[in-house]
Amino acid sequence: MSSSSYSGRHRTPGRHRASRKRTLPRALTPQFALPTAAAATLVLTTTGASMAGSAPLELKTTPVDLALAQSQVTEIRDDTAALAERRSATTDQAALLQGREQEAERVAREKEREALAKKKAEEAKKKAEEEARKAAQKWVMPMGKYNYTSGFGSRWGRLHAGIDLAAPVGTPLYSVSSGTVLKASHTGACGNNVWVEHWDGTVTRYCHMDYFSVSVGQRVAPGEKLGGSGNTGRSYGPHLHFEVRPGGENGEPVDPIGWLRSKGLSL
Numbered sequence: 418m419s420s421s422s423y424s425g426r427h428r429t430p431g432r433h434r435a436s437r438k439r440t441l442p443r444a445l446t447p448q449f450a451l452p453t454a455a456a457a458t459l460v461l462t463t464t465g466a467s468m469a470g471s472a473p474l475e476l477k478t479t480p481v482d483l484a485l486a487q488s489q490v491t492e493i494r495d496d497t498a499a500l501a502e503r504r505s506a507t508t509d510q511a512a513l514l515q516g517r518e519q520e521a522e523r524v525a526r527e528k529e530r531e532a533l534a535k536k537k538a539e540e541a542k543k544k545a546e547e548e549a550r551k552a553a554q555k556w557v558m559p560m561g562k563y564n565y566t567s568g569f570g571s572r573w574g575r576l577h578a579g580i581d582l583a584a585p586v587g588t589p590l591y592s593v594s595s596g597t598v599l600k601a602s603h604t605g606a607c608g609n610n611v612w613v614e615h616w617d618g619t620v621t622r623y624c625h626m627d628y629f630s631v632s633v634g635q636r637v638a639p640g641e642k643l644g645g646s647g648n649t650g651r652s653y654g655p656h657l658h659f660e661v662r663p664g665g666e667n668g669e670p671v672d673p674i675g676w677l678r679s680k681g682l683s684l
């Protein structure tokens with residue numbers, strides 16, 4: 418078959434038949450126009466028998482031409498069908514691939530959106546946690562209004578382990594930062610007193626309180642009220658005796674003024 422005689426699946430059945438008629442030798446009678454290659458083989462066998470009986474030359478060659486033409490047409494038909502099938506399969510495959518690609522793109526976009534939302538949520542959470550941490554680690558003064566009456570240091574041969582801040586009985590006292598109430602006692606020279614262990618390990622002590630409103634183990638925030646100032650224990654006039662132990666409950670007390678200053682606070 419030549420490429421010019423083949424025009425693919427666009428050829429209409431009508432035109433196909435017309436073409437076949439054109440390619441057939443004129444000498445052929447309709448009974449020789451057998452439709453298949455199998456029939457053509459039969460014709461060849463018959464021809465072989467005719468040749469033995471000294472048949473005319475033109476009759477010997479004609480069935481061969483017919484068989485060739487028939488087989489060519491059949492081949493073209495078969496090829497056309499096969500090509501159409503392949504094209505159809507290719508189109509289906511292309512559509513399938515395109516569908517898969519679109520689905521993959523959609524999934525990728527969805528994942529991207531989810532990742533972005535997750536990232537934003539994590540950032541917001543981190544920011545909130547950072548703000549909460551900063552707020553919890555804030556340092557404040559233990560009292561609002563007071564008169565500073567005595568400093569840290571040796572007094573009559575003994576260590577005055579804190580500072581005295583005079584204020585009327587019942588003046589609110591505040592935890593200087595977040596922490597846990599370590600002790601809350603009614604006894605001793607300190608009178609009603611509260612110990613708070615802070616987030617950095619520092620322990621602060623509040624003495625001579627009129628009352629306290631927290632209990633041992635309670636968590637407190639910076640500036641949270643511990644109770645009211647007073648004149649309990651060994652005290653000569655209502656005041657807060659305030660102590661700081663940066664090394665913890667059993668650590669050495671330090672001068673609260675310098676310590677408060679290191680926290681950005683001053684008397």
Ligand SMILES: [Zn+2]
Nearest residue numbers: 579580581658
């Ligand atoms: Zn004191």
